[in-house]
Amino acid sequence: MDTTLAAVTDDSLAVNDVPAPRPAREVWIALLVAAAFFMENLDGTIIATAVPAMAHDFGVAPVDLNLGVSAYLLTLAVLIPISGWMADRLGARTVFASAIAVFTVASLLCAMVDSLAAFVAMRVLQGIGGAMMVPVGRLVVLRSTPKERMINAIAILTWPALVAPVLGPPLGGFITTFASWRWIFYLNLPLGVLALAAALWLIPNERAREPRPFDWPGFALTSGGLFGVLWAVEVVSRPDMRWAEVAVPLVPGVLLLAAGVIHLGRAANPMLSLAALRVPTFAVTFWGGSLFRLSTGAVPFLLPLLFQVGFGLDAFHAGMLVLAVFAGNLLMKPLTTPVLRQFGFRPVLIGNGLLNAVLLASLALLSPATPVWVIAMLLFAGGMTRSMQFTALNTVAFADIPQPQMNAANTLFSTVFQLAMGLGIALGAVAIRFGEWAAPHLGLAQLPAASFRLAFVVVALVALLSVIDSLKLVRNAGDHVSRPHRRPG
Numbered sequence: 001m002d003t004t005l006a007a008v009t010d011d012s013l014a015v016n017d018v019p020a021p022r023p024a025r026e027v028w029i030a031l032l033v034a035a036a037f038f039m040e041n042l043d044g045t046i047i048a049t050a051v052p053a054m055a056h057d058f059g060v061a062p063v064d065l066n067l068g069v070s071a072y073l074l075t076l077a078v079l080i081p082i083s084g085w086m087a088d089r090l091g092a093r094t095v096f097a098s099a100i101a102v103f104t105v106a107s108l109l110c111a112m113v114d115s116l117a118a119f120v121a122m123r124v125l126q127g128i129g130g131a132m133m134v135p136v137g138r139l140v141v142l143r144s145t146p147k148e149r150m151i152n153a154i155a156i157l158t159w160p161a162l163v164a165p166v167l168g169p170p171l172g173g174f175i176t177t178f179a180s181w182r183w184i185f186y187l188n189l190p191l192g193v194l195a196l197a198a199a200l201w202l203i204p205n206e207r208a209r210e211p212r213p214f215d216w217p218g219f220a221l222t223s224g225g226l227f228g229v230l231w232a233v234e235v236v237s238r239p240d241m242r243w244a245e246v247a248v249p250l251v252p253g254v255l256l257l258a259a260g261v262i263h264l265g266r267a268a269n270p271m272l273s274l275a276a277l278r279v280p281t282f283a284v285t286f287w288g289g290s291l292f293r294l295s296t297g298a299v300p301f302l303l304p305l306l307f308q309v310g311f312g313l314d315a316f317h318a319g320m321l322v323l324a325v326f327a328g329n330l331l332m333k334p335l336t337t338p339v340l341r342q343f344g345f346r347p348v349l350i351g352n353g354l355l356n357a358v359l360l361a362s363l364a365l366l367s368p369a370t371p372v373w374v375i376a377m378l379l380f381a382g383g384m385t386r387s388m389q390f391t392a393l394n395t396v397a398f399a400d401i402p403q404p405q406m407n408a409a410n411t412l413f414s415t416v417f418q419l420a421m422g423l424g425i426a427l428g429a430v431a432i433r434f435g436e437w438a439a440p441h442l443g444l445a446q447l448p449a450a451s452f453r454l455a456f457v458v459v460a461l462v463a464l465l466s467v468i469d470s471l472k473l474v475r476n477a478g479d480h481v482s483r484p485h486r487r488p489g
Contacts (some may be wrong), residue, residue: 045168075127103129104192228253288469297424310449328383
């Protein structure tokens with residue numbers, strides 16, 4: 001790879017003489033960023049169950065509302081790659097606070113609109129705020145937290161990505177049933193105002209002394225490629241999907257991404273620096289970690305279908321079962337740091353990764369006759385393992401990244417994270433199609449919910465493949481983060 005992707009010099013950042021945050025301040029910053037993440041992640045899923053009511057108010061077919069969901073997610077994908085450049089140019093506090101303000105105002109406007117076209121436009125505006133909020137918020141935490149306290153900070157940042165997809169649909173259904181879908185967006189207003197005030201108070205306004213020039217070719221290629229691939233994901237998730245319709249955005253999207261990677265490896269000032277891929281701990285979470293996130297992104301898509309379509313449960317009881325995943329995520333949070341301190345990253349990523357794959361595969365054994373408590377326990381245990389794996393991967397990714405390179409590594413991480421989680425939906429949809437094809441050939445056509453159960457086998461295999469990369473880690477990888485007070489063994 002081109003030598004121009006070497007590390008940025010130590011004096012490239014001006015911190016505006018802000019003192020290093022105290023531990024209590026670090027925690028408050030992490031909680032603030034996690035709250036912003038939660039708003040952003042929740043808004044990507046919460047309107048799923050409100051679609052019929054919204055379609056009625058707008059006078060359109062429910063399927064037309066998919067455009068509102070897609071507009072938000074596609075805007076995120078297109079603009080996340082420029083977040084690092086924006087933070088360097090304008091300062092982390094300026095960008096993060098502005099993103100919260102844009103997101104909050106867009107939420108208010110989403111609640112007030114009376115047409116589909118206006119709603120889609122406001123969702124794009126929300127996506128602009130979210131695209132800057134998430135990666136820049138993570139960057140603030142990475143810069144303000146010493147390596148030895150990184151696990152705790154990343155554990156706080158991890159839960160929104162796991163919890164929001166689980167809580168979003170049932171919460172949206174509850175609000176729509178007992179109030180109005182407009183309250184889905186009104187609830188962001190007090191949260192946004194509090195988050196904005198906290199951001200202006202807590203976050204230092206770090207910026208680059210000599211900002212890089214804007215990489216227009218890199219932006220066009222990477223953003224265009226991400227747009228095409230994630231648009232194909234949206235088509236795959238439709239119940240009446242046709243493969244020819246998937247190919248129309250997918251083929252140019254993949255070609256643009258391939259050209260973008262070539263450009264990023266050669267450009268003097270690339271939009272997304274690939275230098276972090278030379279760091280083994282980052283590379284493992286980039287490749288294997290993306291497979292894990294892809295499998296995890298499929299779970300919230302598959303579980304409601306398994307319970308509602310496959311087992312015939314109503315939305316309420318299916319949602320209550322899925323909440324067991326949330327309970328597992330929640331319980332694991334206080335246990336994550338002690339486990340990583342005791343065993344280290346490599347053993348946890350391998351052992352916990354294998355357990356996660358086994359628990360995903362075990363969902364293929366469920367049937368309508370399976371006792372509810374057994375289903376709940378499996379979902380609970382799966383929530384625990386995925387929470388642990390998420391935190392371990394997201395922490396070790398930055399364990400060996402020098403502070404001057406943190407912005408570039410974080411922007412690359414955020415872009416790939418968004419792509420992998422989006423592709424998880426496509427994995428779930430393709431896995432169901434595979435199940436529909438394979439069930440008759442395997443003599444399982446009469447098995448209840450056979451296609452959905454086989455889909456979990458496919459997802460479990462992807463999760464299993466993600467563990468292979470962790471085997472490449474050295475025995476003490478990231479120990480200076482997970483076990484900073486132990487002597488090298």
